[in-house]
Amino acid sequence: MQSTTTRPYQFEGNLFVSDITQDLISNDFKGQLPQDFQLDEKAKLADEIAAAWAIAKANWAAFQQSLDRLPADDVATTVTRNKWAIPLLMCLGYAPILTNAETIDNQSYAISHRVEEGEAKPPLHIVGCRVGLEKRPPSGTPRISAHGLMQEYLNRTEHLWGVVTNGYQWRLLRDSNLITRLTYVEFDLQQILNGENFAEFGLFYRLFHRSRLPQGMDDADKCLLEYYHQQTLQQGGRVRDKLRDGVESAIERLGNGFLEHPKNDELRAKCESGEIKATEFYRQLLMLIYRLLFLMVAEAREMLTDEDPEKRRIYQEYYSVDRLRRMSERPLFQSEGFQDLWCGLLVTFKLFDENWRGKVLGLSPLNGDLFGSSKLEYIENSKIDNYDLLLAIRSLSVYEYKGKNGKNKQIRRINYEAFNVEEIGSTYEILLDFCPQISTSEVLKFQLIKGSERKSTGSYYTPPELVAQLIKTTLDPVINEKLVNLNTISEKEAALLSITICDASCGSGHFLLAAARQLGKALAQVRTGEHQPGRKHIRKATRDVIQNCIYGVDLNPLSVDLCKVALWIEGYNKGYPLSFLDHRIKCGNSLVGVMDLDCLKEGIPEGAYTAVTGDNKAVATKLKKRNKEECKQLGQQNFFDTPVIQAERDRYTQNASEIGLTSEITASDVRAKQERYRASRHDSSWYRDYTLCNLWTAAFFMPLVSDLLPTTETLYRLMSEAPSQGVQEIADTVNKLAVEKFFFHWCLEFPEVFQDGGFSCILGNPPWERIKLQEKEFFAARDAEIANAQNKAVRERLIKQLPLNNPELLEEFELAKYDATAQGRFVRGSSRFTLTAVGDINTYSIFSETARRLIAPTGRAGIIVPTGIATDDTCKKFFGDLVQNQNLAALTDFENRDGLFPEIDRQIKFSLLITTKQPTPATKFSFFLTHPRQLEDKQRVFTLTPQDIALINPNTLTSPVFRTQADAELTRKIYQRVPILDNERTQVNPWGISFMTMFHMSNDSGSFQGSKSSDALPLYESKMLHQFDHRWATYERLDVRDASLNEKQNTDFQVTPRYWVDKQEIDNKLAGKWDKQWLLAFRKITKAVNERTAIFTLLPIAALGDSGQLMLVKISKPNLVACLQANLSSLVFDFVTRQKAGGTNFNFFIVKQLPVLPPESYTPQDIEFISSRVLELVYTAWDMQPFAQDMGYQGAPFVWNPERRAILRAELDAKYAKLYGLTRDELRYILDPSDIYGAEFPSETFRVLKNKEMKEYGEYRTQRLVLAAWDEMESGEIAQ
Incomplete structure (x- = not known):
């Protein structure tokens, strides 16, 4: 264990992996050749560093002499800059220049220098050596510490990297707007120069040289520091992968090591008999892994040992896990039949258990579950060969590193000192991927089988950037609100520690860790008065936050264990025991159980007796009837809310509050807290309510095969009677079922929270899975x-x-x-999910409703869910309720195109959903992001009021999906002028529209013919249709292909379908609904990023598969239907459609809410202009003659002419732009936003169409033709 206090540099956070210190001295590493330092390629870099060292030593001596002559109260700013920092910087290639303070959003940033002339050059801030970088100057100016000032400046500007120094400590900082922890690289030049540490000075030179930083803002992402940072992130990913592999290997090695050892007969016998199940054995192996991980981190950070060097030496040489790591890393070790290392490791564990045997070595008391004596029950008394143990530890200790181009393979040690606690989350990923098995063939074998556990829990490790963004938009406002109008430190401290934060699907605790850090930092700021408190203060505050504010629930016991370990590591403070977490981090199903005890008053809901597969329907009917009568008879009796009952509940709630506030300064404090909590679980009043809630919930889960099942009467008997044998048997049954099914009753598990109305803050990324066995x-x-x-x-x-x-x-x-x-x-x-229990239920929607219910009246919830929560028909009730009650604070939508979640499909769209219970007048929206940093682009963030949403989507109150504020404003204007197609709220349907799915490709397949009979008509599929084109594609044997130009120019050509359908069946489908010999249809499957999104067309009478939908119009005039076809195919209409199509399904509910000009808006001149062009576009083959005749046209079809068609369509697009009330610039925007706002504008409309035409014609032809048509209409060249 290398001492962190002797090393003159530190890497805080994840700017660079600490292994970079090895890479920097390698010529193979990018940026380490002489010319990379702006030197002649023949120069020797070592000589340059030596020369700089010599100059630095001389300047250092002069600097120290100048300091000696200063008064004690002088912070030495001028001397530090002129005598030391600037001369040193000039040796490193800088040309520092003073700069003026900059004001951003009314805040002043008095950054002292730029690295050289130019405001776009990287910032450099030099303060006096008598001011700590994390201390606010005694003068109070500037307002925050030097480190805090630089970090905040980087976060709020386009600068990416900066340098801050007080002459002694030199730090590299990077924009970390989405990082919740301290992040920097620091070199202590005072220690380096006083200690004559030339090698470390060489590292400083190689990392801080001017050539490492950007030249300006524009190339910031290409500078060497950014390259090293990105390599670090990539390497971090590789190390995570290796650690996952290592954990898997270690678990299997340990499991089989125990099973194979000749002295473990009892263990093998219990495994063979099933007394020890594979899952239980696996959980103990994991607990062993967690202990090892915890000790590896704690030892590397020197968090455990006493300051006494002799005690430190004894622990390190005889008891530490690091000792075993060093043994495992030796090139050769082999099996010798000994097991003394395991015996020694058990002794190490005992040093930290509840008896605190390590006190004699000055070790910190850990106590807690992690080192509890019962946690390794099955393996503690077993043996394992030294060889197997060391192989397992080696898997956790080292990884294979491939150098440049995959060459120079090296074995590198995992640096647990810089180990990010979130890495446990990546371990969690791999753990949930496996199902443990113990084969009981000739030789017992433990193995991890790739399974569905992770998939069935919908669990995916959340990228830190998303976690940070959720913290910023959910927790930060809660923190700020808590501090409003408070003056004293004690008031602010109490307010912050009263915040309650919960993740209802906490996994390994990623969100809870980030929240604890953020709230811990805020608490440390209050306590110290510093904007950027030191690590020691933040760590202590974070421990207090974990103890007082953090709650978590997860269905998987393994993830609950992981979450506790992560919080123990993050909150560990030297000299303090591990916090007690059982009362706050719990295992249970957040979605199943009672949320409010008031539901018991109503009895068991009749929905509990709805028969499902496996139930006896007659029994279910009988139970439902009986339960309904019991609810009527017993509902008038007030058993559940008497003063006595309420007093009992107040008492156990108060007890829960007191347990939470119990101090944890000593190990005995933690033990006392643990014992009091366990006693509270046996409190008679609490246990009575627990059993009542279990019975209420169990009614939904017990198979309906016997009429002896519990009903509302049972609930009342359990409440009102002394437990009889029959009642007690029922109570025991439902309590057992509750444990098996992980029932979780929020009001009983955290009564102190719900006494205050709920949590201050809910965070998380809940599972996205259907409630249906896959x-x-x-x-x-x-x-x-x-x-x-x-x-x-x-x-x-x-x-x-x-x-x-x-x-x-x-x-x-x-x-x-x-x-x-x-x-x-x-x-x-159960009536728990009144807004989301709709359709094919997905857990993300019911988690969303749960999160909303869990927050207090002043609370805030932020969760990551699929964007369907805001756009899908099944979620419209929930989202509409959020909108109507002004409870939606923000919705930030992401496409997974760049793999933010590498494990899920790149087509998936997900959102950060931020809700409140307090009215929020306007909601912040962003859509189509691929990374949280894009939120810094103000054009991508826009606001909508509930009135805006009701205007745009009045039927569903779901969210439109705009890319920019400009999209939102233009769409709003269109909706203010043009009504929607079918307003279900006002019952206004100007066109008399209805929809029909004609033939289902699976259910109606019996009606399909493989070849044409005399009375059969083709079965069109949507891929055979396009705008104004019923001959877009045709089948050739089993494959579909585009119709050729020659075929389209042949007016006799008809497409060949895959199937045919008897005409009589088609007539039967349309009877009483449609009497024309032509149809209006649209594609059901589409995307907002396709060449065109809304694909409507007229086609001859035929069958239509379910990938297309019929639009039936009550307006009988064909020329008006032609106008409707033109409207639905216009660029303006398509532009709006793209703001609505969040997925691939162009459903009825979307189409109904699109703005369509009503029939009465057309003048006779409009109708003539539009219908004549539609006729020419549609009537290109004899099979569309019925439509032409209905239009009054008796001539032959119009021969397909691509150039002529392009002009006709452009004239229609220009016409509809005018009918929709647009300006020419608005039409230009619809055609191509970059034509108005430039190439960097983040919105797009018809990019695919533009790219296609640029490739085909060398120009964006549609843009030219449409704008030309507009201009000709304006000038009168085209009569309207």
């Missing part, structure tokens, strides 16, 4: 043949064979299937 995922770790079956039919056939092949697996499958349907019954029938 067969493929279930069998992934259980039966590979079933999981990998070719299709659903084959899978079902294999499942049907399970009674013979594997009856135990069949039973497990049936139970899992029933559990999933029972959870669905709870979600739909």
